[in-house]
Amino acid sequence: MTDDTMVLDGNAAAGALGSLFAFDVTMAIVRCGNCNASGPLAELRFFGSPQAMVLRCRHCDEVNIRLLETGRTINLDLSGAARIEIGRAT
Ligand SMILES: [Zn+2]
Numbered sequence: 001m002t003d004d005t006m007v008l009d010g011n012a013a014a015g016a017l018g019s020l021f022a023f024d025v026t027m028a029i030v031r032c033g034n035c036n037a038s039g040p041l042a043e044l045r046f047f048g049s050p051q052a053m054v055l056r057c058r059h060c061d062e063v064n065i066r067l068l069e070t071g072r073t074i075n076l077d078l079s080g081a082a083r084i085e086i087g088r089a090t
Contacts, residue, residue: 023086023087023089025041026040026041026042027040027041027042027087028040028041028084028085028086028087029041029084029085029086029087030055030064030065030081030083030084030085031081031082031083031084031085032057032059032060032062032064032080032081032082033062033064033079033080033081033082034057034060034062034080035057035059035060035062036082037057037058037059037060038085039058041055041065041084043058044056044057044058044064044065045057045058045061050069051068051069052067052068052069053065053066053067054066055067057080062080063080064078064080064081065077065078065080065081066080
């Protein structure tokens, strides 16, 4: 590392990541981590409630996304999805 290299923390990513997460989530393309099927998030199978949900692949039934909302936090587990593709607004 040279003296002219500035190391920042995650706050420096707020602008880019903020714009990335401002989208219609139902249109995001989710690739299943188990069977590699891809499709809009809206086509996943929903179980649970808006505060505690599991979204499963409609092809193989593997859990792709978990979300748990507590009073103070939202816990999002995307480990069942191999990839999530977000289209940019035009
Ligand atoms: Zn699958």
